[in-house]
Amino acid sequence: MxxxxxxxxxxxxxxxxxxxxxxxxxxxxxxxxxxxxxxxxxxxxxxxxxxxxxxxxxxxxxxxxxxxxxxxxxxxxxxxxxxxxxxxxxxxxxxxxxxxxxxxxxxxxxxxxxxxxxxxxxxxxxxxxxxxxxxxxxxxxxxxxxxxxxxxxxxxxxxLPAAPLDGGRLLRAFLWWRTGDRLRATTGATAAGRVFGWLLVVLGLIAFMRTGMFGGLWLALIGWFLITTATAEGRQAHLREALADVPVRNVMTPEPLAVSADTTVAGFLTDARYRYRHSAFPVTEDGAPVGLVTLDSARKVPQAEAHAVAVREVMVPLSQTTVVGPDGPLADLLPRMEPGAEHRVLVVEDGRLVGIVSLSDVSRTVTWLMNTAPGQRGGP
Known part of the structure; x- marks a missing residue:
């Protein structure tokens, strides 16, 4: 959200x-x-x-x-x-x-x-x-x-002890302490969340059919939200477990093509290097990353102004971009990734851009992990 x-x-x-x-x-x-x-x-x-x-x-x-x-x-x-x-x-x-x-x-x-x-x-x-x-x-x-x-x-x-409510996290803390297994604890908390969510959906629909009051539908809506969120949390937990030992450098596109912050929007859009390969590119200044620019944001600039507007004026600044190190665990990056070219992750080491990560990169890695035996995993 x-x-x-x-x-x-x-x-x-x-x-x-x-x-x-x-x-x-x-x-x-x-x-x-x-x-x-x-x-x-x-x-x-x-x-x-x-x-x-x-x-x-x-x-x-x-x-x-x-x-x-x-x-x-x-x-x-x-x-x-x-x-x-x-x-x-x-x-x-x-x-x-x-x-x-x-x-x-x-x-x-x-x-x-x-x-x-x-x-x-x-x-x-x-x-x-x-x-x-x-x-x-x-x-x-x-x-x-x-x-x-x-x-x-x-x-x-x-x-209430049902994920994603705070009580669900309290239940997960208890199960984690009791079993020593965070994934197992998350599975228990999310299962409780789905059961409680379905209970609210059923009670809400019954209340609406009997009284015709909007409050019943509201209760059912809350229940459906709990079901979908708890299910998503469960999937996220299993995904994090699968990616626990995978560093970001194994997933990133190394040495990505970057665009200078001083390049005009017209120059960026007409340069053949940027036209077909990707939908978003890192922006650099004096070799250091300063942001991320998407083709969509550049195309919104009127053609009459594109020769006078620099890429730095339409980019997503570095302060609003997710930046990670190459040796950080990919599992910790998952909660911060969202769909859309403007949400690509920049990988920076010692102030130098070394890679970029998109959701498709993560999806490709997950697919590879799910189809590879644990003993054969050397890197995607």
């Missing part, structure tokens, strides 16, 4: 928002302003209800962000780098570059999220109680009470 736009960095972690957040944001604001708040405290102006609903939705997403920031901060303290945090339709996700090194680290990283949500729920409940004692505005009391309830619900739901 990639962010539609980036909010900035908090505690050194890039925070983004997917466009689907607007959908759930609207549902929360509308549901509160047109349902719960006027039903509980009637007689206020419609602007009061809408202002309260919008403010509550904002604070709710801030609570989600705090939950994910907890994961990110604890992950970094346990030696796991964090790519970013993305808020989206069904909550939030902190994207980690690698896995925890031990069951204890997995336990700490997974457990902090529900703990933060539970603490926030308790804090909001305490605030609601204080406001009630002080005879505060009823609408405000209801806003804070709703935030207390939703955070406690978020903590309880995330603590």
């Amino acid at each position: 990639r962010a539609t736009f980036v909010l900035g960095r908090i505690a050194g972690v890039r925070v983004g928002v997917h466009w689907s957040v607007l959908f759930i944001f609207g549902i929360i604001a509308f549901g509160l302003s047109q349902g719960r708040l006027p039903e509980t405290y009637p007689g206020r102006a419609w602007t009061v209800y809408w202002a309260a609903g919008l403010c509550t939705a904002v604070v709710f997403f801030a609570s989600l962000l705090a939950h994910e920031l907890g994961h990110a901060v604890v992950a970094r303290r346990n030696g796991v780098e964090v790519d970013d945090i993305v808020l989206w339709l069904l909550g939030g996700a902190a994207r980690l570059r690698s896995e925890a090194s031990s069951p204890g680290a997995e336990l700490r990283i997974a457990g902090v999220g529900p703990l933060i949500s539970l603490l926030l729920g308790g804090l909001f409940a305490f605030d609601a109680w204080l406001l009630e004692l002080a005879s505060g505005p009823g609408v405000v009391v209801e806003m804070v009470a709703w935030l207390a309830g939703i955070n406690v619900l978020l903590a309880v739901f995330n603590a």
Whole structure:
């Protein structure tokens, strides 16, 4: 899940928002302003209800962000780098570059999220109680009470022992500690996630057929998300196991053809060297990599301007490109790879470009591994 736009960095972690957040944001604001708040405290102006609903939705997403920031901060303290945090339709996700090194680290990283949500729920409940004692505005009391309830619900739901929920990671930490086998632990957690997901799908469809309420379909949607995500996690775990001993240099295309940052877009597009071989090329300046340019991004430049625009102006800068060393494990690179020419991985050693990796390179290696006996594996 990639962010539609980036909010900035908090505690050194890039925070983004997917466009689907607007959908759930609207549902929360509308549901509160047109349902719960006027039903509980009637007689206020419609602007009061809408202002309260919008403010509550904002604070709710801030609570989600705090939950994910907890994961990110604890992950970094346990030696796991964090790519970013993305808020989206069904909550939030902190994207980690690698896995925890031990069951204890997995336990700490997974457990902090529900703990933060539970603490926030308790804090909001305490605030609601204080406001009630002080005879505060009823609408405000209801806003804070709703935030207390939703955070406690978020903590309880995330603590359920089913991947990809935080509880699934807690289950995996326990199974990993008990068996000493991370792959076996992941298989158990993902199986629990699929069972729980199907349970939600069935319950959601039954509730919808009996009541016709949208909430049943929403429950089924969450269940389907759990099934697909848990299945993907299981496949990813087996893939990581297969690639555990494969270094990046065995997969990369060595000494890739690069384009100078000062080359004009017109020169880049008309040069026969770049026309047929690939869809993306590393960009270098004085021999050092500075970014990645795709043919698609270059072709978007109007022909009338292509002779005056340099490749550096249309490239993906190095800061937004995945860069790895040639001796790093390919398994740690997998979570950071995505489809699309603009997501190619640059392989750099001592400041010098030595290779490039695409998803097709990884797929080719996986196919080779799956069709080769372990004793015959010397390199793809």
